[in-house]
Amino acid sequence: MFFKLKRTPLNEPEETERSIALDGRRVDYKLVRRRGRRGVGLKIDGTGMTVAASLTTPIGSIEDLIGKNANWVLKKLGEWSHRRIEPQRWETGATISFMGETLTLMIDAGVSRAHVEQSLGHLFVRVREGDAASVEKTVVAWFKRQALPHLAQRAFFFAKLHGLTPPRVYLSSANSRWGSCNSRREVRFSWRLIKARPALIDYVVCHELAHLRHMDHSPAFWQEVERMCPDYRALKAELDVNDHRFRAF
Numbered sequence: 198m199f200f201k202l203k204r205t206p207l208n209e210p211e212e213t214e215r216s217i218a219l220d221g222r223r224v225d226y227k228l229v230r231r232r233g234r235r236g237v238g239l240k241i242d243g244t245g246m247t248v249a250a251s252l253t254t255p256i257g258s259i260e261d262l263i264g265k266n267a268n269w270v271l272k273k274l275g276e277w278s279h280r281r282i283e284p285q286r287w288e289t290g291a292t293i294s295f296m297g298e299t300l301t302l303m304i305d306a307g308v309s310r311a312h313v314e315q316s317l318g319h320l321f322v323r324v325r326e327g328d329a330a331s332v333e334k335t336v337v338a339w340f341k342r343q344a345l346p347h348l349a350q351r352a353f354f355f356a357k358l359h360g361l362t363p364p365r366v367y368l369s370s371a372n373s374r375w376g377s378c379n380s381r382r383e384v385r386f387s388w389r390l391i392k393a394r395p396a397l398i399d400y401v402v403c404h405e406l407a408h409l410r411h412m413d414h415s416p417a418f419w420q421e422v423e424r425m426c427p428d429y430r431a432l433k434a435e436l437d438v439n440d441h442r443f444r445a446f
Contacts, residue, residue, distance in 0.1 A: 219267040232440025241273040243282035243441040285445040287329040312369035313339035374402045378408035392443040400432035
């Protein structure tokens with residue numbers, strides 16, 4: 198067993214890369230310690246396993262919990278093995294998804310003003326510096342500029358269509374949920390949703406709008422989703438299977 202400590206400021210979570218043997222297999226995981234955290238939480242997704250705990254929880258207690266849930270951990274890791282999130286490459290020739298379309302990145306470095314333009318199956322990205330961080334920052338900003346008006350327009354369309362007062366629409370940077378709705382009639386969508394094809398985006402919009410009538414996931418809520426989006430079951434299944442493709446950045 199080994200660990201590598203990632204040093205962080207005192208006001209930030211402490212992250213440690215560790216590994217544990219489960220059923221004769223080495224399993225890597227990220228341990229995230231947060232001040233004020235209660236209990237130990239296990240999360241498995243396309244990036245692997247993340248364990249959340251307080252700053253004072255003994256590592257022995259943490260790994261005892263992982264061991265007690267070994268069957269679940271190994272099962273979930275197996276389910277995610279074919280859905281591993283591949284890191285996005287920020288270089289000319291790499292591909293990127295936008296509204297269900299695969300675009301090829303074309304990077305032009307050394308310009309005085311950053312600019313992004315979509316044309317003929319390509320995403321032309323002009324940046325001052327050609328390093329990956331600069332390209333990613335510029336592309337993400339462009340994605341957000343495209344996402345908010347599209348999501349707001351679709352929310353307005355479906356709200357009016359189904360007799361709802363259009364909610365206030367905001368973007369979020371969530372990477373574990375596509376949307377949320379609160380009692381103040383505020384709907385937030387992850388900007389990453391703009392990577393999905395339009396029908397999948399519409400399903401998520403309808404899902405969140407249905408919460409304006411039912412702030413839960415009761416049978417009545419799902420009936421409302423179906424009323425707004427008759428094909429929601431197939432669309433939800435498609436999004437569940439492919440969502441890892443939209444979380445690479």
